[in-house]
Amino acid sequence: MRKYLNRVAVAALSFAFVSEAMATEWNVSLWGKRRAFTEHVEKLAELVSEKTNGEFTLKISYGGLSKNKENLDGISIGAFEMAQFCAGYHRDKNPSITVLELPFLGVETLEQEIALSMAVYQHPAVKKDLARWDATLLMPSPLPQYNLVGVGEAPKSLADFEGLSVRATGGIGKAMATVGAVPTSMSASEVRQAMDSGIVKAVSFAPHAHMSFGTIENGKWWTTNLNPGTVNCPVVVNTPALEDLSDAHREALLGSVDEALEYYVTQYESKxxxxxxxxxxxxxxxxxxxxDEEIAAFKEAAxxxxxxxxxxxxxxRRLPAQELYDLVTGMVANGS
Structure with a gap:
């Protein structure tokens, strides 16, 4: 009996070690707090855990692993396995995907933004661009057109933006400069303090971010229809970590992307x-x-x-820039 019990104990211990070895936990670096912008990552974590019976989990951190502008660097050294960042934070590190941040592309829906992003992410030149950082593009964080919340006297025409300090990144910042505004780039978490101290008089965000980062708490006006563009904020994974996953875990992750994005869109639009x-x-x-005349003039200028x-x-930079631009604009023109 003692020998039998010993064998049972050894078998149980061995099973525990095997189970532990099979379990995989990825660290995920986000920032701010849970909000509409992160719901697809939260849903992805839920789906992956469900599909693997808890053997593969995503441990999400809001700012505890890295600063948002350093997330791509963290991915490159394997400091964590998944992260979200915005292309405009470091355009020189991910120039290929900044095509999606050009002003006035004419994107009208979140679904269209997803289709464009995924098409660009699959382009060989884009994959090569991000491979420099050991990063694989997983999914976008689709956002509607940006508009401004500001303090002080509300602008009555585009001419009133002359000299106005505006937090605006990427192509949106370049567009605002064409009407005389003075764009500055800063992380979302710095915006409220910058508004309070007068460093910027207006902030360009999607609606969820205006609410999440408090710009509407002291804002006096909001532009309803500037719609100069949006930012592209992908979720990426560390490529070696992705390759090290078992086939089942990799399928659980990649096979959950579409459902996570559908959930994101529903949440954004309904809430x-x-x-x-x-x-x-x-x-x-x-x-x-x-x-309409002023918006048309703005678009023509920018x-x-x-x-x-x-x-x-x-x-x-030896990127097929014209090809990438034609890919995006062609899909928009075709209603894709």
């Missing part, structure tokens, strides 16, 4: 956008709407020059 109007009304924030400059700059 964030429904809450946006009442949030403005409760705070007495003035809505500023520009004429879109073509920005695209030409982007193509020239990134062709010099």
């Amino acid at each position: 964030t956008m429904e809450a946006w109007g009442p949030a403005l009304d409760e705070r007495g924030i003035e809505r500023v709407t520009f004429s 879109a073509a020059p920005a695209a030409a400059a982007w193509i020239e700059e990134n062709t010099a």
Whole structure:
């Protein structure tokens, strides 16, 4: 009997070691707090755990692993296995995907933003670009068109942006510069303090971020229809970590992306956008709407020059810039 019990104990111990060896936990670096912008990552973690019976888990950290502008660096050294970042934070590190941040591309829906992003992410030149950081692009964080919340006197025309300090990154910042604004780039978590101290007078964000980072708490006005563009904020994984996953765990991860994105879109449209109007009304924030003529002039001044400059700059980087631009604009033109 003693020998039998010993064999049982050894078998149980061996099973425990095997189970522990099979279990995989990935660290995921986000920032701020849980919000509409991170719901696809939260859903992905839920789906992966369910599909693997808890053997593969994503441990999400909001700022505890890295600063948002350093997430790609963390991925490159394997400090964590998954992270979210925005292309405009470090354009020189991920120039290929900044094509998605060009102003006035004409993207109208979150679903369209997803399709464009995934098409660009699959391009061989883009994969090679991100491979420099041992990063594999997993999924986008689709955002609607950005608009401004500001303090002080509300602009009555585009001419009123002359000299106005605006937090705006990437192509949006370049677009704002064409109407005389002074764009500055800073992380989302720094924005509220910058507004309070007067460093910036207006902030360019999607609605969820205006609510999450407090710009509407002291904002006086909001532009309803500037719609200069959006930012592209992918979720990436460390490539060696992805390759080290078992086939079952890798399939659980990659096979959950579409459902996670569908959940994200539903949550954004049903919760964030429904809450946006009442949030403005409760705070007495003035809505500023520009004429069709002014918006057309803004687009004419910003879109073509920005695209030409982007193509020239990134062709010099030996990227197929014209091809990437044509891919995006062709899909938009076809309603993809």
